[in-house]
Each structure stands twice: as structure tokens, then as C-alpha cells.
Amino acid sequence: MTLEVDPAAIRHDYVARVSRRYGVIAAVFGLLCLSFLLDITTGPGGYSLSTIAEVLVDPMSHGARLKVIVWDYRLPVAVTAVLVGALLAVAGAQMQTILNNPLAEPFTLGVSAAASFGASLAIVLGFSVIPAVGPLLVTVNAFVFALCTCGFILLATRLKGVGSETMILFGIAIFFTFSALLALMQYMASEDQIARIVFWMMGSLSRASWEKIGLGTILLCFAIPFSLYRTWPMTALRMGEATAQSMGVDVGRLRVEMLICISLLAATAVSFVGTVGFVGLVGPHIARMLVGEDQRYFVPLSAMVGALVLSLTSLISKTITPGIIYPIGIITSLIGVPIFISIILSSRRERLQ
Amino acid sequence: MTLTIDNLSAGYGRTNVLQDVTVKDIPPGAFVGLIGPNAAGKSTLFKTIAGLITPNKGALTIAGEDVTHLGRKDRAKRVAYMPQAYGCNALLSVFESVLLALKQTTGWRVNDENLDRVSDTLHALGLSHLANRGVADLSGGQAQMVAVAQTIVRAPDVILLDEPTSALDLHHQLSILTSIRNEMDRKKPVVMAALHDLNLAAKFCDRLVLLRNGAILADGKPEHILALPQIEDTYRVLTDLERTQRNVLYVDARLA
Numbered sequence: 001m002t003l004e005v006d007p008a009a010i011r012h013d014y015v016a017r018v019s020r021r022y023g024v025i026a027a028v029f030g031l032l033c034l035s036f037l038l039d040i041t042t043g044p045g046g047y048s049l050s051t052i053a054e055v056l057v058d059p060m061s062h063g064a065r066l067k068v069i070v071w072d073y074r075l076p077v078a079v080t081a082v083l084v085g086a087l088l089a090v091a092g093a094q095m096q097t098i099l100n101n102p103l104a105e106p107f108t109l110g111v112s113a114a115a116s117f118g119a120s121l122a123i124v125l126g127f128s129v130i131p132a133v134g135p136l137l138v139t140v141n142a143f144v145f146a147l148c149t150c151g152f153i154l155l156a157t158r159l160k161g162v163g164s165e166t167m168i169l170f171g172i173a174i175f176f177t178f179s180a181l182l183a184l185m186q187y188m189a190s191e192d193q194i195a196r197i198v199f200w201m202m203g204s205l206s207r208a209s210w211e212k213i214g215l216g217t218i219l220l221c222f223a224i225p226f227s228l229y230r231t232w233p234m235t236a237l238r239m240g241e242a243t244a245q246s247m248g249v250d251v252g253r254l255r256v257e258m259l260i261c262i263s264l265l266a267a268t269a270v271s272f273v274g275t276v277g278f279v280g281l282v283g284p285h286i287a288r289m290l291v292g293e294d295q296r297y298f299v300p301l302s303a304m305v306g307a308l309v310l311s312l313t314s315l316i317s318k319t320i321t322p323g324i325i326y327p328i329g330i331i332t333s334l335i336g337v338p339i340f341i342s343i344i345l346s347s348r349r350e351r352l353q
Numbered sequence: 354m355t356l357t358i359d360n361l362s363a364g365y366g367r368t369n370v371l372q373d374v375t376v377k378d379i380p381p382g383a384f385v386g387l388i389g390p391n392a393a394g395k396s397t398l399f400k401t402i403a404g405l406i407t408p409n410k411g412a413l414t415i416a417g418e419d420v421t422h423l424g425r426k427d428r429a430k431r432v433a434y435m436p437q438a439y440g441c442n443a444l445l446s447v448f449e450s451v452l453l454a455l456k457q458t459t460g461w462r463v464n465d466e467n468l469d470r471v472s473d474t475l476h477a478l479g480l481s482h483l484a485n486r487g488v489a490d491l492s493g494g495q496a497q498m499v500a501v502a503q504t505i506v507r508a509p510d511v512i513l514l515d516e517p518t519s520a521l522d523l524h525h526q527l528s529i530l531t532s533i534r535n536e537m538d539r540k541k542p543v544v545m546a547a548l549h550d551l552n553l554a555a556k557f558c559d560r561l562v563l564l565r566n567g568a569i570l571a572d573g574k575p576e577h578i579l580a581l582p583q584i585e586d587t588y589r590v591l592t593d594l595e596r597t598q599r600n601v602l603y604v605d606a607r608l609a
Binding site: 005006007008009010011013014015017229231232233235236238239240242243245246247248249250288292293294 | 403404405425426428429430433434435436437439440441443444445446448449450452453454456457458461468469471472473475476481482484485488500503
């Protein structure tokens with residue numbers, strides 16, 4: 001009938017494929033480390049790698065000025081780039097799986113737009129959703145609005161007859177609603193306030209701080225183990241909802257759990273750096289092309305690719321014009337999109353590795 | 354292990370699709386064909402046995418143990434349900450898709466025994482040559498075979514197959530049902546399959562259950578069930594039951 005293959009051979013093929021995947025993950029991690037180091041050493045001032053390294057080991061070795069540059073400026077920015085890239089990519093990867101839609105990510109579902117509106121509310125009216133947060137007003141407002149939007153998406157998925165296309169339509173509706181509200185805010189704002197809103201929306205790493213990094217790291221330390229714990233049901237969900245259910249997965253509960261997890265990740269990332277589209281899309285897509293959709297490899301690699309993309313973006317934003325640091329939101333879209341499209345076109349047929 | 358469906362009423366919300374369904378003592382290694390027209394409640398019965406629908410009344414016992422109140426995961430260990438086929442676009446290999454079915458009930462880490470079981474199952478179903486193929490690239494028949502592999506790999510007590518031969522050519526219809534029979538000879542699960550083709554049901558099943566409007570009209574050996582006037586009534590056809598030269602039952606049906 002059909003040509004038969006020895007069971008030991010197919011088993012061996014699988015084991016070989018798994019070790020290849022670890023190789024890919026290690027390679028991406030290597031690139032990420034390289035990009036991170038370059039990100040720290042690049043910037044106005046032109047200090048050598050060895051000087052930076054010495055300051056990293058002993059902060060005061062080259063005087064207080066260099067300590068401030070490295071420890072209070074360059075390092076937080078570089079770490080934030082890695083962290084936010086990972087947060088956005090993991091959020092995107094999980095959204096794409098639970099909504100069964102390759103276009104789902106915080107930006108396309110309107111989470112970024114909601115955060116921008118929350119931020120503008122704080123900038124223009126000084127209105128705070130949670131009272132007495134002081135200097136964190138803008139960030140907290142952005143976070144709360146982003147979280148509420150995720151909550152709305154969560155409720156929408158519980159409605160009967162809401163398919164994956166409908167979810168994206170919901171996202172577009174949310175996007176336009178908050179864009180209109182944002183325009184209203186800008187109309188009411190003073191020139192100075194408009195400048196602040198626009199700058200916030202552009203997405204910038206210069207708002208980095210160690211407190212934010214700490215908070216983001218804690219979230220990621222919960223999110224990745226939790227995603228890994230739920231890895232088999234999530235992989236089953238890729239076979240289709242009916243099949244997953246027939247295998248004993250409580251799909252409704254899984255969706256709620258994952259969306260809560262994702263909401264926190266997305267809202268945190270967006271409120272830290274503003275609107276950075278596209279990382280939540282490109283991270284998972286490249287990861288999928290490299291290791292397929294077994295979530296044990298897919299989720300960690302998505303995080304790493306997202307981190308790598310944003311870290312490279314941070315590097316590029318400093319090197320295009322020496323002395324000027326462009327907002328990363330602009331760079332990710334402007335440079336990232338053509339690269340992304342060329343990747344898609346060059347491997348139009350997604351293949352298993 | 355023996356499966357008994359006792360006085361089961363179930364449905365969506367308060368409306369019962371199934372009314373007092375009773376199928377007594379299905380012994381291990383028995384292949385039961387569930388026949389009946391569209392919308393007779395076949396899928397609902399399977400979903401209720403698989404635990405996706407909570408029955409409003411009645412009991413399900415496997416080897417004398419009531420499984421009605423087992424949780425999703427524990428139920429999935431005992432009962433493997435293959436829903437009607439849907440396409441999927443996942444970037445997973447056939448090997449991975451069978452492995453993930455096994456891993457839903459066997460803990461997080463993949464061990465050697467898991468890998469052996471997956472490769473043995475693929476081999477037993479004649480799917481070894483597809484192991485590295487992507488599930489999205491399979492033909493309809495191959496996808497259906499993989500779905501069968503996903504249920505068999507879990508080595509459950511009860512296997513429920515919802516129209517396993519729909520949309521398959523003759524060769525694949527026979528090969529899928531033959532593979533299931535071979536598997537039954539090895540592991541002795543109870544197999545229930547919803548079948549539209551009465552001749553296939555006659556050829557492969559030990560016992561037929563005729564379902565109509567959520568109630569059981571008849572339950573017994575194929576030669577008895579297929580000869581009943583209820584068959585003509587249920588399917589709104591005229592039938593003659595014959596035996597072929599190889600002594601296989603053959604239902605000759607025509608419009609009334």
C-alpha cells in the first residue's frame with residue numbers, strides 16, 4: 001500500500017527536530033545578547049566598549065558622570081527595550097492562539113489606542129482614573145484604559161457567535177472610537193499639551209526607569225511560567241476549538257485565564273513606552289516560521305524575537321542620525337514593516353522546520 | 354471495560370435532545386455502530402458520553418463506575434471523542450499533533466514512553482510516512498486518519514468516532530475502519546461510531562443502535578436491526594436485506 005517507515009525512525013526524526021529547535025532558540029538568544037551589548041555601548045559620547053564594561057562592573061570607576069550615563073540612562077533604556085519587546089511579543093503570540101487569528105496583537109485590537117486616550121486624558125484634563133498616583137498619572141491612566149479594553153475583548157469572546165473575524169472587527173471599532181476620543185482631547189488641548197500627547201503616542205524608550213523595569217520583570221516572570229504550564233492545552237487549541245474540547249481542554253476557561261494574563265502584559269508594555277505597533281505581530285510570526293507552533297518553543301522564542309526586534313530598533317534609532325534619538329514607534333513601523341513583508345514574501349508557504 | 358448508558362436525557366440548556374437513552378452493557382472490544390438520520394442526536398449522545406454536555410438525567414458507567422461526575426480531564430482519560438472533521442491551519446507536524454493529544458492527560462514532560470506510543474500508533478495506522486508532514490498540508494482522508502490516531506494514542510476505555518468516514522473515498526473508508534478494528538483486537542476498547550453508510554455499518558459493526566429524534570428505536574445485531582421496518586420508516590426508503598457471496602450483509606435501498 002503505502003511505503004512504511006520504521007517507528008524508531010520517525011521517533012528519531014522528532015527528537016532531531018526538537019534539538020534543532022533548541023539550536024534556533026540558542027542562536028536567537030545569542031543575537032539578543034549581542035544586540036543588547038551594542039545598545040548599551042552605542043550613543044552620544046562615543047565611549048569605548050571597555051570603558052562601558054568597567055562602569056558596569058564598578059559604577060564609580062570612571063567618575064559620577066559616566067555612572068549616570070550608563071546606569072541611569074543607557075542601561076534602563078536597553079533593558080526596557082528587551083523587556084517591552086518580550087512583553088508585547090508574548091501578548092501577541094497568546095492572543096493569536098486564543099483568538100485563532102494571526103492578526104491579533106495589542107495594537108490591532110485597539111489596546112494601544114485606548115492607552116493613548118488614557119494618557120491624553122491625564123495630560124489634558126489632569127484626570128486620574130485612580131486617585132493620588134502623583135507623577136505616575138499618565139502611565140497609570142494608560143494602564144487602566146488598556147486593561148479595560150482587554151476586559152472588553154474578554155467579555156466579547158464570551159458572547160455567542162463571536163468568531164475570530166468578528167474579534168478583529170471589534171478591535172478596529174475600539175481603535176476608531178478611541179482615536180476619535182483622542183482627537184477630541186487634542187482639540188481641547190493647549191499647544192504644549194498637544195506636543196506631549198503626540199510625543200507619548202510616538203512610543204519612546206526614554207521614559208525608562210528601574211521601577212518600571214522591576215514591575216515588568218515580575219510580570220514576565222509570572223507570565224512565561226504560566227504560559228508554559230498551559231502549553232499543552234494551548235497547542236491543542238491550534239487544532240481547532242472542537243478538537244481541543246474533545247481532548248478534555250476546558251476552552252472557555254483557558255481563554256479567560258490567558259486573556260487575563262495577556263491583558264496585564266499588554267497594558268504594562270503599552271503604558272511604559274506608548275504606541276509601539278508591529279512587535280506583537282512580528283515576534284510571533286518569525287518565531288512560528290522558525291519553530292512551528294508547539295507552544296513549548298513558540299512562546300519563549302516569540303519573547304526572544306520580540307525582544308531582539310525592539311533592541312535592534314533601539315540601536316537603529318540612535319545610529320541613523322548621530323546625536324538624535326528617534327522615537328522607536330516610528331522606527332519599528334518604518335524599518336520593520338518592509339523587512340517583515342520581505343520575510344513573508346520570501347517564505348510565502350510557511351513550512352515546518 | 355463495559356460501557357453502559359442508563360436512561361440518559363441531555364441537550365442544550367433545558368431542552369432535551371436525547372430522551373431516556375439506554376444502551377446496556379457494551380462489552381470491551383465491541384464495535385457499536387450508531388445509525389440514524391441527520392439531527393437524530395448522534396453527536397449530542399457522543400458529546401454527553403465524552404463529558405462536553407452535562408446530562409439532565411441518567412447515568413454513564415464504565416466498568417460499573419459512574420463517570421457522569423468526573424471532571425473534564427479525568428473523563429478525557431477514559432473516553433476519547435473524535436468530533437466531525439474540521440480543517441486546521443496549525444504549523445504542527447503530524448507527529449506533534451498526535452503527541453499533543455497524548456499529552457493532554459499525561460503530565461507536562463515528554464518522556465520516552467510517550468514518544469514510543471506516538472510512533473507506534475502512527476505505525477499501526479499506516480501513517481508513518483506522514484509523521485513529518487504539516488497537519489495543514491494533509492488531504493481530507495489523511496487528516497481524518499490523523500484524527501483517529503489522536504484518539505487511539507490515548508489508549509482510552511471508550512472511543513467515540515463521529516462520522517469517521519465522511520468525505521473519504523472508498524479505499525480510505527475501508528482502511529480507516531480496518532485500522533480501528535485492528536486496534537480493537539489489540540487493546541479491547543469499546544468503540545462507538547456514527548455511520549451514515551448502512552453497508553459499512555453492517556460490514557464492520559458487532560452491534561447497531563438506531564437513533565431517531567433523540568430516542569433509541571432499536572438496538573441489536575446488524576442482521577436484526579437492518580431487517581426492521583423502522584429502518585425503512587426512519588430513512589424514508591424501501592430496503593431489501595441480502596447476503597453477498599462472501600456472506601456480508603448488503604442493504605439495497607431505493608426511494609419509496
